[in-house]
Amino acid sequence: MSFTYVNKVPENQIKKGNFFDLMMSKGQEQVLETELTNLTDQDLTINVIVSNATTTEGGVIDYGPSEQLNTENLAYGLTDLIEAPASVKLPKNGRAVLKLTLKMPDESVSGVILGGVQLQQEIDKAQASNGAVSINNQYAYVYSISLREREEVPALDFISEPTAFKNKQVVFSFSNQAARIVKEMTVEMVVTPKDSAEVLGETRLEKLKMAPNSIIKLPLNVDLSSGDYQTKTTVTVDDKSWQWVEDFTVQVETSTPKVVEKTSETEARAINWLPVGIIASLLIVGTGILYIVFVRN
Secondary structure, three states, X not given: OOEEEEEEOOOOEOOOOOOEEEEOOOOOEEEEEEXXXXXXXXXXXXXXXXXXXEEOOOOOEEXXXXXXXXXXXXXXXXXXXXXOOOEXXXXXXXXXXXXXXXXXXXXXOOOOEEEEEEEEEOOOHHHHHOOOOXXXXXXXXXXXXXXXXXOOOOOOOEEEEEEEEEOOEEEEEEEEOOOOOEEEEEEEEEEEEOXXXXXXXXXXXXXXXXXXXXXXEEEEEOOOOOEEEEEEEEEEEOOEEEXXXXXXXXXXXXXXXXXXXXXXXXXXXXXXXXXXXXXXXXXXXXXXXXXXXXXXX
């Protein structure tokens, strides 16, 4: 990397690390500072992007720019509360401070507001054209920002999303409606014909995570022909489970299969398999993460 960063941890930091995990109050204003150091003998421009946290198809929380979605009930995202410059000029062998202006809502907010900041060197077009820098493989730092006003942990609330079928994959989707980080989540998925118990595909995924107020899409490789099918999904966190059933119709036209009709028969119910225990507060465990960003021309 051509530069490094260190976050200046404030007094209201909850968990120590090179990230921001802050206890805030309604209406509070604060400036967050990140010190950047140029390791080269050339001037650099560091581009800055603030994002809301989302959930990847692998069940991982993504703190950087993403095409994944948040739920419609997201009251406030990190991008609503932070003002940041688009870029920072970093002198050769020198330092600069990135300042993020944070303003909490005037009304009280429950749960966790989660997101991240991406820092990426801007590539000089002249250097790229001369082959001095590859524009296909760029590196970026991403660190997390977590905000809350109290230690209270909201109750979990999952809702099923429509099933999709594309590229010989059945895509199971559901959303975390709570302003809460989900950890140690287990998901079981089964595909059957609509009027049969024959299992066409199934899988069990463990130790998945979800960002607050986010949607997860989990693909399962199943080669389906035209017909009516059904998916059954079971989500388990701690001692509680949620189950859904979704019916969908697939029609294969030429070589491209697609869903032409979906009817939802969703059974969303919480099942207490064990007495409700003490649910541990979920604190963000963030670190500065080094991402490789692949840029497609």
